[in-house]
Amino acid sequence: MAAVIVENISKKYQVEKTKVTALNGISFEVAKGELFGIVGPDGAGKTSLFRILTTLLLADAGAARVEGYDVVKDYKEIRKTVGYMPGKFSLYQDLSVEENLDFFATIFNTSISENYDLIKDIYQQIEPFKKRRAGKLSGGMKQKLALCCALIHKPSVLFLDEPTTGVDAVSRKEFWEMLQRLKLQGISILVSTPYMDEASLCDRVALMENGKILAIDKPSIINSKFSKPLWAVQSNNMFALLKSLKNWEAVSSCYSFGEFYHVVMKSEEKGSREIEEFLMKNQFQEIVIKQIDANIEDSFMALMHTSNE
Amino acid sequence: MKQFFAFVKKEFYHIWRDKRTLFILLGMPITQIIIFGFALTNEVKNSKMAILDFSKDVSSHELIQKISSSKYFDVSNVLTRYDEVEPLFKKGKIKVVLVIPQQFSNELLHANQTKLQLICDASDPNVANTIVNYATAIIKDFQNTIVQDQKLPYRIETEVRMMYNPELKGAYSFVPGVMALILMLTCAMMTSIAIVKEKEMGTMEVILVSPLKPFRVVLAKAVPYMLLSMVNVITILLLSVYVLDVPISGNLSLLISESLLFTITSLALGLLISSITDSQQVAMLISLMGLFLPTTVFSGYMFPIENMPLPLQIMSNIVPAKWYYYIVKTIMIKGLGFTYVWKETLILIGMTVVLFAFSIKNFKTRLA
Numbered sequence: 035m036a037a038v039i040v041e042n043i044s045k046k047y048q049v050e051k052t053k054v055t056a057l058n059g060i061s062f063e064v065a066k067g068e069l070f071g072i073v074g075p076d077g078a079g080k081t082s083l084f085r086i087l088t089t090l091l092l093a094d095a096g097a098a099r100v101e102g103y104d105v106v107k108d109y110k111e112i113r114k115t116v117g118y119m120p121g122k123f124s125l126y127q128d129l130s131v132e133e134n135l136d137f138f139a140t141i142f143n144t145s146i147s148e149n150y151d152l153i154k155d156i157y158q159q160i161e162p163f164k165k166r167r168a169g170k171l172s173g174g175m176k177q178k179l180a181l182c183c184a185l186i187h188k189p190s191v192l193f194l195d196e197p198t199t200g201v202d203a204v205s206r207k208e209f210w211e212m213l214q215r216l217k218l219q220g221i222s223i224l225v226s227t228p229y230m231d232e233a234s235l236c237d238r239v240a241l242m243e244n245g246k247i248l249a250i251d252k253p254s255i256i257n258s259k260f261s262k263p264l265w266a267v268q269s270n271n272m273f274a275l276l277k278s279l280k281n282w283e284a285v286s287s288c289y290s291f292g293e294f295y296h297v298v299m300k301s302e303e304k305g306s307r308e309i310e311e312f313l314m315k316n317q318f319q320e321i322v323i324k325q326i327d328a329n330i331e332d333s334f335m336a337l338m339h340t341s342n343e
Numbered sequence: 344m345k346q347f348f349a350f351v352k353k354e355f356y357h358i359w360r361d362k363r364t365l366f367i368l369l370g371m372p373i374t375q376i377i378i379f380g381f382a383l384t385n386e387v388k389n390s391k392m393a394i395l396d397f398s399k400d401v402s403s404h405e406l407i408q409k410i411s412s413s414k415y416f417d418v419s420n421v422l423t424r425y426d427e428v429e430p431l432f433k434k435g436k437i438k439v440v441l442v443i444p445q446q447f448s449n450e451l452l453h454a455n456q457t458k459l460q461l462i463c464d465a466s467d468p469n470v471a472n473t474i475v476n477y478a479t480a481i482i483k484d485f486q487n488t489i490v491q492d493q494k495l496p497y498r499i500e501t502e503v504r505m506m507y508n509p510e511l512k513g514a515y516s517f518v519p520g521v522m523a524l525i526l527m528l529t530c531a532m533m534t535s536i537a538i539v540k541e542k543e544m545g546t547m548e549v550i551l552v553s554p555l556k557p558f559r560v561v562l563a564k565a566v567p568y569m570l571l572s573m574v575n576v577i578t579i580l581l582l583s584v585y586v587l588d589v590p591i592s593g594n595l596s597l598l599i600s601e602s603l604l605f606t607i608t609s610l611a612l613g614l615l616i617s618s619i620t621d622s623q624q625v626a627m628l629i630s631l632m633g634l635f636l637p638t639t640v641f642s643g644y645m646f647p648i649e650n651m652p653l654p655l656q657i658m659s660n661i662v663p664a665k666w667y668y669y670i671v672k673t674i675m676i677k678g679l680g681f682t683y684v685w686k687e688t689l690i691l692i693g694m695t696v697v698l699f700a701f702s703i704k705n706f707k708t709r710l711a
Binding site: 183 | 357
């Protein structure tokens, strides 16, 4: 049986006088021992989804089960079995690293020594600072501590809401390596992130936008579905370049990506030659055009593009 | 149970590490007692008095001597003319003028009758009244020493005895008041803030997704403040006995148990506040406006409830502090036993039960 089953979940919020849809009929399943990523920009509804699954919010419609327990009826059972790490750092800032960990171990009826092997890899990195107050830790160390606290009772499902937001690149990489190791221990992990590059590290990802899931699949399959050729374009005047590309009727979509613009043409026949001609005609210099493979972000942009039309 | 104690321990860490708040919590009763005991007193002492003595004879000198030696008056100015009186009042230098007519001694001893005039600054009516009463009492006393040996045909002597507080000390009424105030503040305000803080910091989110029963979380947060309040009760009692000379006439353990009951009532109020608010500021505002103000106004230790208009008198009944104030006054000042306060105790217990029921009903096991 799947670790998490989500069926047609919807959630609306009353913001001032208008209703805002946070989740709009979402369904998916997470298999046991799977590292499942939910990727989407801010405001896509990731946090609402996590809160519904961790029994903190009630959905307006639909049903969800975690480890076979209903999120509404059996919320007490779920609270015993899952580990949850909210997006905002939610430990006690005035308690030390050790005190925080000890506290969370105790309220889950366990002790640090009992499950030490599970958190050992992670905890060893912050152990030199175990007497330091949690509020005085760096962003990366805070996240490692929060992960330790979420893991200390050996949960069977781990919910991580944007664990790497605001964390430096090195710590992010380390964090994902830890998740891979935890997966090997048989823990099902549901992780959300706004960073597209992290999606490829998941077993499967759901791309989310505006409360809807645009696609669910293995990252490689999502990318291979990207049907049209993709061009990376660069020139001397990047600002004007974006403007003229966007105004060119032959372009389907164009967005910045690192030091290039990624361009998708409406017609697949049009290639680098046509783009170059167009740019020369518009007085651009130092033009670089190359065809590239789509990554998860390109797929996301394409999916967003089609869902908006 | 182990979880519960871990939570209480954690709560003590929070309180202990927030030195500023801890200092306020434990320092508040001390400063309050000292402020109320020495600065904010409604006893009238050392009122500045001016003397306009037209007679300047033996009796007038004796009278002036008697007045200036009392602790109530300070003779600061000696005047010679009537038109000096008003400028002095205008400057606010004096509270009262005693005018002694010419031939004071003569008339008193030979005509058996004379008159004195008291001119008083009545911009504060209560103070003016008190001053006049004090002055009249001294003058009457002066008259009694003169007529001591003579037999008057008809005489009524009133002998006054001030029960429970013979020296009419203000401290006797404000010590119970300060106790009610401090307990209300530390318990209700601090618990509600402490719980709402967990909501604000997001830690409530993690705590909720744990096997801990939500209501136990809240109780665990209340326990340290209850202990702290008991420390405050003892501080106030020690200060009142040893600094303000207000003795505890009644049973100490009864007084402490009643204080514990009121602490629990206040905690229940704090829990209720925390269950309806989401930010520390709102919790603080509600505690201050909704608890501090009614406690000071309606408990009866600053303003007598009997003098209020009827609707306010009725309203004062829902303020728990009123009942606690009455209980403490009865036990501590009057020295009476439980049989005199059982009704009030029952009312407090009833309030506590209702408040707890409400806050349990209102407590959210989820975020929204």
